Amino acid sequence: MPRTLIELETKLEKLSVLDEAGNLDKELEPEISDDFLKALFRAMLLGRRFDERLLSLQRQGRIGTFPPTTGQEAAQLGAVAALQPEDWMAPSFRETVAEVWRGKSMESIIIHNNGFSEGDDADAKFNNLPVSVPVASQTLHAVGIAWALKYRKMPRVAMTFFGDGATSEGDFHEALNFAGVFQVPVVFVCQNNHWAISVPLARQTRSRTLAQKAAAYGIPGIQVDGNDILAVYSAAREAVQRARDGGGPTLIECVTYRLQMHTTADDPKRYRSDEEVEVWRKRDPIPRFQTYLMDKGIFSEEDVKTLEASIKDEIQQAVDRAEERMKALGAPLTMFDHAYATTPPHLEEQKRYLKTLLSVGGKEAQHG
Amino acid sequence: MAKLNMVQALNLALRQEMEQDDSVIVLGEDVGKDGGVFRVTDGLAEAFGEDRSRDTPLAESGIVGMAVGMAVAGLKPVCEIQFSGFSYHNFHQIENHAARYRMRSQGRYHVPMVLRTPYGGGVRALEHHSESREVYWSHMPGVKMVIPSSPRNARALLVSAIRDPDPVIFYESKALYRAFREEVPEEEETFPIGKSRRIREGDDLTLIAYGAMLRRALEAAERLKEESGIEADVIDLLTLSPLDDTLFVDSVKRTGHAVVIHEAPLSYGPGAEIAARIAEKAFYYLEAPVARVTGYDVVIPLFARENDYIPSVERIVRESRKLLEKI
Numbered sequence: 210m211p212r213t214l215i216e217l218e219t220k221l222e223k224l225s226v227l228d229e230a231g232n233l234d235k236e237l238e239p240e241i242s243d244d245f246l247k248a249l250f251r252a253m254l255l256g257r258r259f260d261e262r263l264l265s266l267q268r269q270g271r272i273g274t275f276p277p278t279t280g281q282e283a284a285q286l287g288a289v290a291a292l293q294p295e296d297w298m299a300p301s302f303r304e305t306v307a308e309v310w311r312g313k314s315m316e317s318i319i320i321h322n323n324g325f326s327e328g329d330d331a332d333a334k335f336n337n338l339p340v341s342v343p344v345a346s347q348t349l350h351a352v353g354i355a356w357a358l359k360y361r362k363m364p365r366v367a368m369t370f371f372g373d374g375a376t377s378e379g380d381f382h383e384a385l386n387f388a389g390v391f392q393v394p395v396v397f398v399c400q401n402n403h404w405a406i407s408v409p410l411a412r413q414t415r416s417r418t419l420a421q422k423a424a425a426y427g428i429p430g431i432q433v434d435g436n437d438i439l440a441v442y443s444a445a446r447e448a449v450q451r452a453r454d455g456g457g458p459t460l461i462e463c464v465t466y467r468l469q470m471h472t473t474a475d476d477p478k479r480y481r482s483d484e485e486v487e488v489w490r491k492r493d494p495i496p497r498f499q500t501y502l503m504d505k506g507i508f509s510e511e512d513v514k515t516l517e518a519s520i521k522d523e524i525q526q527a528v529d530r531a532e533e534r535m536k537a538l539g540a541p542l543t544m545f546d547h548a549y550a551t552t553p554p555h556l557e558e559q560k561r562y563l564k565t566l567l568s569v570g571g572k573e574a575q576h577g
Numbered sequence: 578m579a580k581l582n583m584v585q586a587l588n589l590a591l592r593q594e595m596e597q598d599d600s601v602i603v604l605g606e607d608v609g610k611d612g613g614v615f616r617v618t619d620g621l622a623e624a625f626g627e628d629r630s631r632d633t634p635l636a637e638s639g640i641v642g643m644a645v646g647m648a649v650a651g652l653k654p655v656c657e658i659q660f661s662g663f664s665y666h667n668f669h670q671i672e673n674h675a676a677r678y679r680m681r682s683q684g685r686y687h688v689p690m691v692l693r694t695p696y697g698g699g700v701r702a703l704e705h706h707s708e709s710r711e712v713y714w715s716h717m718p719g720v721k722m723v724i725p726s727s728p729r730n731a732r733a734l735l736v737s738a739i740r741d742p743d744p745v746i747f748y749e750s751k752a753l754y755r756a757f758r759e760e761v762p763e764e765e766e767t768f769p770i771g772k773s774r775r776i777r778e779g780d781d782l783t784l785i786a787y788g789a790m791l792r793r794a795l796e797a798a799e800r801l802k803e804e805s806g807i808e809a810d811v812i813d814l815l816t817l818s819p820l821d822d823t824l825f826v827d828s829v830k831r832t833g834h835a836v837v838i839h840e841a842p843l844s845y846g847p848g849a850e851i852a853a854r855i856a857e858k859a860f861y862y863l864e865a866p867v868a869r870v871t872g873y874d875v876v877i878p879l880f881a882r883e884n885d886y887i888p889s890v891e892r893i894v895r896e897s898r899k900l901l902e903k904i
Binding site: 297299326327329330331333338339341342343346347348349350351352353354355356357358360361367379380383384386387390546547548549550553554555556 | 647
């Protein structure tokens with residue numbers, strides 16, 4: 210028996226439309242209306258400024274630990290921009306920009322980041338899952354949702370987000386495998402931001418790309434410049450359309466970079482150099498998109514100034530509203546809500562106990 | 578009424594629920610053509626199509642994680658994990674997600690799924706096929722833990738579990754699957770989750786058990802009566818979480834003596850919670866400490882020795898007599 214060669218599809222597409230300087234590859238330019246482009250730019254800038262504001266609030270002790278998004282705006286927005294509101298999104302925990310695009314209020318995000326579950330409300334118009342902290346676990350939920358959509362013959366898709374570290378988790382591989390076997394309408398969006406807390410991509414996988422992992426599961430994969438919103442959008446639109454048309458799942462690897470810390474409890478100086486960060490700062494997704502819009506003549510310096518002012522105002526209002534609302538929050542008994550559809554007797558009993566404690570000595574009594 | 582064993586009774590529950598509700602989807606390893614390794618899903622794929630009794634790739638976290646998504650999107654998945662010894666792969670999908678979506682989404686999403694899985698020893702199985710780890714799930718806020726003890730209550734409880742809006746872990750004793758038959762009505766029957774049942778009445782002591790151990794508790798009760806004239810009240814818990822303590826607390830108030838029986842290891846086992854509830858709610862009625870007749874705190878031995886591990890009728894009788902100082 211001779212050794213023979215099995216021919217495999219080994220080629221992988223890599224897509225880039227706008228380079229670092231904002232120069233456009235005209236042939237690849239996606240067709241997007243001026244209004245939609247402006248909306249995307251606004252969302253990107255809002256995402257950046259909101260992230261900066263959250264960081265400053267955190268440093269002032271006005272919110273708790275949170276995972277910053279700076280640098281990853283294009284990867285998130287380009288992907289969700291291809292969805293309809295009634296499509297499903299299963300985020301991990303760093304998709305704040307995508308969540309805001311899909312109806313989540315900044316006010317709620319601030320409230321959530323202060324440890325109040327009241328911040329976990331959502332715009333009913335959008336089918337968004339809440340954030341999922343255990344890495345890669347939500348990818349399977351997207352597969353299950355997609356299975357349900359296919360079973361019910363609904364022309365909708367599910368999109369899930371995760372990072373480079375997630376591609377080491379078993380759930381990621383089970384999700385890709387299940388999605389491939391069942392040919393369900395799901396789009397896997399990997400934000401390869403190069404760092405899983407302190408562990409670099411090279412210590413995460415021996416694979417040259419993350420997109421190539423799709424090949425092992427018999428599904429299409431593509432690598433895109435994740436800091437190029439036009440490239441991300443083009444790839445996402447194609448994947449979403451394929452899923453909607455019954456063509457099954459796609460894995461999109463967005464090559465991007467986490468310019469900030471993993472969470473505000475992390476100090477990246479312990480594990481990566483300033484030089485590396487500087488290289489990626491030059492690849493910032495926002496200036497290049499701005500250059501593109503200006504070159505296209507649909508945006509001026511003046512427009513950017515006006516936009517910055519209106520964004521600043523919008524964020525300030527969200528902060529004010531959140532801080533006002535939080536004054537009225539904190540009633541401990543809500544911890545028993547939503548544990549079960551109907552609160553079982555033992556929980557009613559525990560709730561009554563806490564209520565008694567509160568009535569005896571106010572909130573302080575139980576903290577001694 | 579037909580006389581069914583537990584496998585047939587569970588199959589009846591699945592079949593009828595699938596017939597009347599197309600959102601009920603069975604999924605797992607070998608549940609399609611093969612009908613499940615214990616045949617609980619026998620014939621479902623033929624009757625309802627492969628989508629409704631769905632063979633999945635061999636990955637427990639995948640099965641349960643996918644079921645969580647299906648449930649969030651409005652379906653009622655019933656997962657079969659082939660043996661509970663393999664359900665630790667999917668443990669985190671239950672603990673981190675199935676149990677929490679309702680709370681995490683402020684009530685917008687919920688996970689009406691059932692995880693069916695065989696548990697317990699006594700069938701001379703391989704390693705990882707005989708454990709009783711019900712306490713893992715009973716300790717978990719946000720899920721319900723059910724263990725039937727007979728064909729009829731297995732059928733009624735599975736129907737209730739499928740219709741329950743919260744995730745239910747449903748343990749099926751392998752030792753009971755084909756142990757005996759019982760009349761099971763063809764017409765719909767449910768049994769409320771979170772309710773225990775009195776199976777036998779007596780005033781001398783209270784035997785508290787569930788699953789396969791319920792049979793042994795009943796046998797022990799008969800022997801206690803025949804040999805010593807002791808009349809035991811026997812409580813079948815049926816649901817471990819949320820635990821219904823009303824019947825056994827009332828019973829202990831009458832008998833003053835309680836014996837808890839389970840296959841699970843002793844320490845931190847269900848018996849610990851039950852003994853604590855009795856101490857909290859019936860302390861002044863107790864005439865003796867609560868006795869626990871359980872597995873030992875070791876991994877259940879391979880099958881040559883499993884009968885020395887699993888509580889026997891003999892042990893239950895012995896500990897009951899000791900409690901009543903009639904040894």
